[in-house]
Amino acid sequence: MSEQLVSILVLAAVFLIATVLPVHMGALALVATFVVGYFIFGSDAYADTIYGFFPGELFIVLVGVTYLFAIAKNNGTVDWLVSAAVKASGGRLALIPWVMFLVAGALTAIGGVVPAVVAIIAPIGMAFARRYSINPVLMGLFIINGCTAGGFSPLSIFGTITNTVVESNDLPGSPGFLWGASIVANVLLSVVVFFLFGGRKLLGNATRVSMHDGAPDDFVAATVAGDATEDTGEDIGGSRTEPRHGQPGHQHPTAGERADQRTLQTTALVTEQHDAPVTTLDRDRTLTLVGLAVLVIGALAFDLEIGLMAVAIGVVLSIIAPAGAKGAVGQIAWPTVLLICGIVTFVGLMQEIDTPGWLGDNVAKLGVPLVAALLICYIGGVVSAFASTTGILGALIPLAVPFLLGGEIGAIGLITALALSSSIVDSSPFSTSGALVVANSNAEERDKVFRTLMIWGFSMVGLVPLATWLVLVVPGWL
Numbered sequence: 230m231s232e233q234l235v236s237i238l239v240l241a242a243v244f245l246i247a248t249v250l251p252v253h254m255g256a257l258a259l260v261a262t263f264v265v266g267y268f269i270f271g272s273d274a275y276a277d278t279i280y281g282f283f284p285g286e287l288f289i290v291l292v293g294v295t296y297l298f299a300i301a302k303n304n305g306t307v308d309w310l311v312s313a314a315v316k317a318s319g320g321r322l323a324l325i326p327w328v329m330f331l332v333a334g335a336l337t338a339i340g341g342v343v344p345a346v347v348a349i350i351a352p353i354g355m356a357f358a359r360r361y362s363i364n365p366v367l368m369g370l371f372i373i374n375g376c377t378a379g380g381f382s383p384l385s386i387f388g389t390i391t392n393t394v395v396e397s398n399d400l401p402g403s404p405g406f407l408w409g410a411s412i413v414a415n416v417l418l419s420v421v422v423f424f425l426f427g428g429r430k431l432l433g434n435a436t437r438v439s440m441h442d443g444a445p446d447d448f449v450a451a452t453v454a455g456d457a458t459e460d461t462g463e464d465i466g467g468s469r470t471e472p473r474h475g476q477p478g479h480q481h482p483t484a485g486e487r488a489d490q491r492t493l494q495t496t497a498l499v500t501e502q503h504d505a506p507v508t509t510l511d512r513d514r515t516l517t518l519v520g521l522a523v524l525v526i527g528a529l530a531f532d533l534e535i536g537l538m539a540v541a542i543g544v545v546l547s548i549i550a551p552a553g554a555k556g557a558v559g560q561i562a563w564p565t566v567l568l569i570c571g572i573v574t575f576v577g578l579m580q581e582i583d584t585p586g587w588l589g590d591n592v593a594k595l596g597v598p599l600v601a602a603l604l605i606c607y608i609g610g611v612v613s614a615f616a617s618t619t620g621i622l623g624a625l626i627p628l629a630v631p632f633l634l635g636g637e638i639g640a641i642g643l644i645t646a647l648a649l650s651s652s653i654v655d656s657s658p659f660s661t662s663g664a665l666v667v668a669n670s671n672a673e674e675r676d677k678v679f680r681t682l683m684i685w686g687f688s689m690v691g692l693v694p695l696a697t698w699l700v701l702v703v704p705g706w707l
Contacts, residue, residue, distance in 0.1 A: 232269055233587035236579045238625060239265055243575070244612055253564065254543030254620050255571030262575045282577025284570055286536065290389050291566045293539030296338030297520070299560035300546050302349065304553025307336065309510060311353060318345050322361055325432040326371040330419060331355040333375030334412075338382035340539065342562045343618070346376050346660040355669040363676055366681045367426035370656055371419055377652045381408045384528055384535055386562075390569060390619060391648055394626045400633055400640045410645050410701075411652070418653065452517035513550040520546055549674050565619060572620045576627050584628070588637040598637045602646075602702050605629050606694035609651035614660060614690050623659060642707030646697035655692045657686030 239261050247254035266279040301307055314332045318324040329350060336346045350372050360369040379386040383404045395402035510518070520542040527533040548555035605625055613621050623645060624657075633640040655662040658679050661687060670678040701707060 255568035258571035290536035295562040330375035334379030338379035364427040381411040390412040542549040616658040642701040650694040
């Protein structure tokens, strides 16, 4: 058995084991790199060789952007963005799901990790859904789609991973087209979601949402703390109200339910809690917004390194406004950092032994590069529905390189199709984002939300790879 085939089987085993067992995929990938590297490069040379595969630049990007995002979360900048978005909508009920879409997209676009942003926005959005009788599936999918839409910006985690892998393999890329395609696809998908899951009723509902009426914010605080009520509210003025803590009808979840919520909502908890809705800009929030603007301008206009800039801005904010930076280092997405760096390290080993070239040569013998491209898109969709989108992006794009170098498949089209196929399926309840939406649903509706998201998620697994392949790959226009 060839070294190349062994490496592919090991990579498949890493995804499989991490999917069915509680083993961190990144740590497992590093172990796989160690074991496979030892037997390929020998006992004397393996260590220096495999350390050279570690993605130092990507490590700094991941740490930097999530560090800066943690500071923005701590000092209330994220809360202010949500409040400002609701205010801009005029409180119109039909626009609230779109507000959540835009806020989630903006947060991931500036560097927020998709599951972390879902964990922050889902308690707020699902609380609005409960209070104003919005279908929880509609609200949850809008939040997930918004995160995915922003997730491929040049500053985001998904976008950074994809663009870095493309650049390192000397492939033609278009970060702007990738992000634009993600936005268009998720907006169109959200329009379908809106009318499929009850949005038509919201268009005729005159109820207004306010960030100052007390109840939604109290309920959001209870939800994030793992102390959400059951659906024992009453109808007042045509909208649903929830009994607050200490009021008649308020109920606490069981110990098991609370444990489940806290397990899933860990990334939603912040060091500094804001008792009242954040509706104003203070000095620290203003400085944070300025820092985010500097990051965007520096990266897009002056081509400065995103990771180093993010770390620098985070450090400056820590010096000027230390209260908001308290605990921010602990909130860096370390599990994501380990995941990506572990997978990319193993992929580096695969590239060293020319696994992509070997795979490309064997597929070329079949003479069906279009079929191979479709297969890769489906692999990305199926694996991502159960496992990590970030991990699959770092692994599959290098394996697609041989098809792209042959010139029969357009690089930009296939990479965009693979990115969309691997990310839109995050609505599956078996993925982190989908699971967070289920966890933040009302206990009485949780089973229904789970089933609906499962049907929707697997529909996306079947439809999105085929649709993106037909639009972006088959015509050969990219």
